[in-house]
Amino acid sequence: MIRSALAQRFILSPNVGARRGRELPDMVVLHYTGMADAEAACAWLCDPRSQVSCHYLVDLNGAIIQMVDEELRAWHAGVSSWEGDEDINSRSVGIEIHNPGHVLGYSDFPAPQMEAVARLAQDICQRHAILPRRVLAHSDVAPGRKVDPGEKFDWRWLHGRGVGAWAEAGKAEDGRTLVEGDAGPEVDDFQAMLRRYGYGIDVTGSYDSRTKIMVEAFQRHFRPARIDGRGDASTIAILRKLVAAV
Numbered sequence: 223m224i225r226s227a228l229a230q231r232f233i234l235s236p237n238v239g240a241r242r243g244r245e246l247p248d249m250v251v252l253h254y255t256g257m258a259d260a261e262a263a264c265a266w267l268c269d270p271r272s273q274v275s276c277h278y279l280v281d282l283n284g285a286i287i288q289m290v291d292e293e294l295r296a297w298h299a300g301v302s303s304w305e306g307d308e309d310i311n312s313r314s315v316g317i318e319i320h321n322p323g324h325v326l327g328y329s330d331f332p333a334p335q336m337e338a339v340a341r342l343a344q345d346i347c348q349r350h351a352i353l354p355r356r357v358l359a360h361s362d363v364a365p366g367r368k369v370d371p372g373e374k375f376d377w378r379w380l381h382g383r384g385v386g387a388w389a390e391a392g393k394a395e396d397g398r399t400l401v402e403g404d405a406g407p408e409v410d411d412f413q414a415m416l417r418r419y420g421y422g423i424d425v426t427g428s429y430d431s432r433t434k435i436m437v438e439a440f441q442r443h444f445r446p447a448r449i450d451g452r453g454d455a456s457t458i459a460i461l462r463k464l465v466a467a468v
Contacts, residue, residue, distance in 0.1 A: 256323030365439035400453030
């Protein structure tokens with residue numbers, strides 16, 4: 223059994239299986255619960271009818287519950303992909319962060335909760351040698367289908383605590399803003415950078431609706447002040463810096 227020393231409680235979910243093709247994780251995926259309270263989320267994650275689970279649940283006060291041993295495959299990512307792999311559950315640790323979510327009144331993540339998430343993610347990443355760029359949002363691996371943990375989650379702060387990747391736009395060069403309907407080499411290059419970073423996008427040279435969805439997912443993580451799906455100068459500058467560090 224692989225368990226974190228940071229967990230205060232162990233409430234094990236039956237919704238588990240063996241990891242496929244690997245023994246240990248090389249990714250962390252962060253979610254929000256999207257439910258009214260953590261107790262209801264915990265009950266749902268333990269209900270065989272739900273067909274969902276996670277490795278850890280972090281409450282508003284920072285309390286950490288472990289629900290699946292890390293060597294096992296929790297069912298948290300669903301239909302998802304990253305770097306061409308479509309079985310994210312087999313290679314990740316899933317952390318559910320209690321928050322009512324966009325439907326039930328999306329709220330800020332309180333400091334005790336963020337501190338707990340940072341400490342837990344640090345612990346997991348250190349034990350499994352997980353790279354910062356492989357600490358991701360559910361919305362990164364399932365763009366268009368999921369938006370959690372959302373734009374209020376402070377990825378910049380988390381990066382400052384040594385968890386996850388981050389880049390600032392700095393003085394972004396002026397240039398054409400790419401929008402849905404555009405086509406050409408600039409779109410091709412932009413899509414290729416998104417794909418190289420890990421997003422499940424086809425490089426077609428056409429800024430279609432799927433590209434817009436991918437850009438929104440990227441912005442939700444790395445440029446949350448404005449999520450509009452447009453390939454503007456700051457979005458491209460941030461992406462270029464992240465790709466350069468890969």
